[in-house]
Amino acid sequence: SQTIHQWPATLVQPVGSPLSLECTVEGTSNPNLYWYRQAAGRGLQLLFYSVGIGQISSEVPQNLSASRPQDRQFILSSKKLLLSDSGFYLCAWRGTGRGYGYTFGSGTRLTVV
Amino acid sequence: AQSVTQPDIHITVSEGASLELRCNYSYGATPYLFWYVQSPGQGLQLLLKYFSGDTLVQGIKGFEAEFKRSQSSFNLRKPSVHWSDAAEYFCAVGVGSGYSTLTFGKGTMLLVSP
Structure with a gap:
């Protein structure tokens, strides 16, 4: 069966520090991969998605970047965190056949202090 | 572009009472429709989905949803709410069989009173 792993669960980082959040998927190949952010009261904001290795689509211009170095690995990064980067970050995957949901x-709960 | 509206930000229901959460979408053709639930501090869990066929779909945890094309709606229902159903619920829509992304509503927070 397919599983998705995301870590760390919580993170407290000072302003200006770098960030790396990792997400891996097991039990499937060539998944679509996604990074979302939830800020309080603002619903789900799509940040990046990828339909293949090295292919990244950015939905919102911001202080963050994403990479997909391997088929089932998706990394969210920042060189210098801002206070506004605080939030709940969610990774998701989707199969590429018809009928798949996320x-x-x-x-990961990120608090920038 | 497609959009999803969940008109209720918060809903309070007594335990044992019935529940209906509203979802309306904006898209010309029939979209792929989903309901997700999120407990505090957790990821989202898929409750049910609709692609085609029977417009009444059954999901996990006793939930069901009905697709009404004429109203562009996909409302979530449960006949008897349990305290453990307290969570945030998200409706989402994907467009086209090869949709790359889902568009989510802003969510409805369900509170269950004793």
Whole structure:
């Protein structure tokens, strides 16, 4: 069966520090991969998605970047965090066949101080 | 572009009472429709989905949803709410069989009173 792993679960980082959040999927190949952010009261904001290795689509211009170095690995990064980067970050994957919904990871709570 | 509206930000339901959460979408053709649930501090879990066929779909945890094309709606229902159903619920839409992304509503927070 397919599983998605996202870590760390919580993170407290000072302003100006770098960020790296990792997401991996097991049990499938060539998934679509996604990074979302939830800020309080603002719903789900799509940040990046990828339909293949090295292919990244950015939905929102911001202080963050994403990479997909391997088929089932998706990394969210920042060189210098801002206070506004605080939030709940969710990774998700989707199979490429018809009828797939997203499967979400358990999320990372990032607090920038 | 497609959009999803969940008109209720918060809903309070007594335990044992019935529940209906509203979802309306904006798209010309029949979209792919989903309902997700999120408990505090957790990821989202898929409750049910609709692609085609029977407009009443059954999901996990006793939930069901009905697709009404004429109203562009996909409302979520449960006949008897349990305290453990308290969570945030998200409706989402994907467009086209090869949709790359889902568009999510802003969510409805369900509170269950004893």
